[in-house]
Amino acid sequence: MSVLKINNLHKNYGNIHALNGLNLEVEAGQVYGILGPNGSGKTTTLGIILGILEQTSGSFTWFDNKYGDNPRRRIGAILETPNFYPYLDAISNLKIVQRIKKSHNDDLDEILRKINLYERRESKFRTFSLGMKQRLAIGATLIGEPDVVIFDEPTNGLDPQGIAEVRTTLQDIADSGKTVIMASHILDEVEKICSHVAIIKKGNLLATGSVGSILSTDTTVEIGATDMNLLKNILSNISSIKSAIDRPGFIECSVANEDQFENIVKSCIDGGIVPTHIIKRKKRLEEEFLEITKETA
Incomplete structure (x- = not known):
């Protein structure tokens, strides 16, 4: 089943062409990495497919229009630095996310176990390390049982321990059967986590396919x-x-x-x-x- 189809997507900022006819297709169950140097158009692509930015031309389709004009209820995403109330604990912050998403059946304790924060569920957010804050944000994307989770540079700014913790969390989410779309400029992370990859530079798609097919057999x-x-x-x-x-x-x-x-x-x-x-x-x-x-x- 196709989860996302991007067709001839263009985005211009004045004379700057952030995306030049991008074509991508993500299938259900894939861990799809959008890989490119800073300024390649990764975040612009995610912003458009999440409805935050408007494309100059081209189109995209979620779930073959299965959910009509409201596909966002099946998608969880992080695009910016995690924002939570610093004086509230982890479980209270997730309950606020629940209310925002109008989701009532989530097992928050299970989500906290999945992101390895259950033992710190009553700790205030301000006491968390950067890696813990990022894992809590990942946990927030799981509220509402989305089919697809999207992460923009999920390990950016983390120390080696934080990177390893986030990588393990993302791998566990992928192993649960969800479709994961991840934008990154860190090749090592994409290679370790993703099953498929699209390489873009200056808004142009250079290569796409399974990680195995992109890599040479030499x-x-x-x-x-x-x-x-x-x-x-x-x-x-x-x-x-x-x-x-x-x-x-x-x-x-x-x-x-x-x-x-x-x-x-x-x-x-x-x-x-x-x-x-x-x-x-x-x-x-x-x-x-x-x-x-x-x-x-």
């Missing part, structure tokens, strides 16, 4: 030796190596699949080389992102 092999000239000669005769780049202390080779790793090592040993440095790694989203955005710079 394997990178770093290999170094005492005699670098002999190593280069050996590597130049291995047909499975697609590219070889000189790095300080080693040569970075790209091969079509990781099965070629043992062949490279064997060829070196047979040629009289004992590697002093050897690492095998799959290409990560960060490398792929840099290549995609560099090509369109």
Whole structure:
């Protein structure tokens, strides 16, 4: 089932083109990351699909219009810094959100357990760390049992512990079957949390698909030796190596699949080389992102 369809979306701010014909489709159950550097149009996209901003042209559809003109009752979202009453405790703040959303059947204790704040449910909001404040905001999006939850830079400004806590919370929400849409410029978070990704830059869609399909199947092999000239000669005769780049202390080779790793090592040993440095790694989203955005710079 299609949860969200974005068709040829444009947004102009005077002479600035924040979005240039954006087309996206999010399916139910996906954890969809909208990835791009600051100023790429991520927050603008979320603002439009939530009805906060008006597009210059183009259209979008929630749930194939299943809920008519009122899809927002099936959506929970955070777009800005969490805002709660600092002198109230966690449970009281969530009750206020309940009243605003006109939702009456939520199990607030269960929500607090899900975001790992149950033990602090009677603590005042002002005593919370940044990570705890962000998790409470995530909990507020779950009130009303939405089908879709939307987060804009959910780990922005957090320390490593806060990032890990929020990441775990988002993964738990995704595992519960909800559709998650997350905008971020932090590649590591998108790679760890999301099943699908759209890469945008300056309002243009550069790539979209499952994280697995965006990532290249190539394997990178770093290999170094005492005699670098002999190593280069050996590597130049291995047909499975697609590219070889000189790095300080080693040569970075790209091969079509990781099965070629043992062949490279064997060829070196047979040629009289004992590697002093050897690492095998799959290409990560960060490398792929840099290549995609560099090509369109």
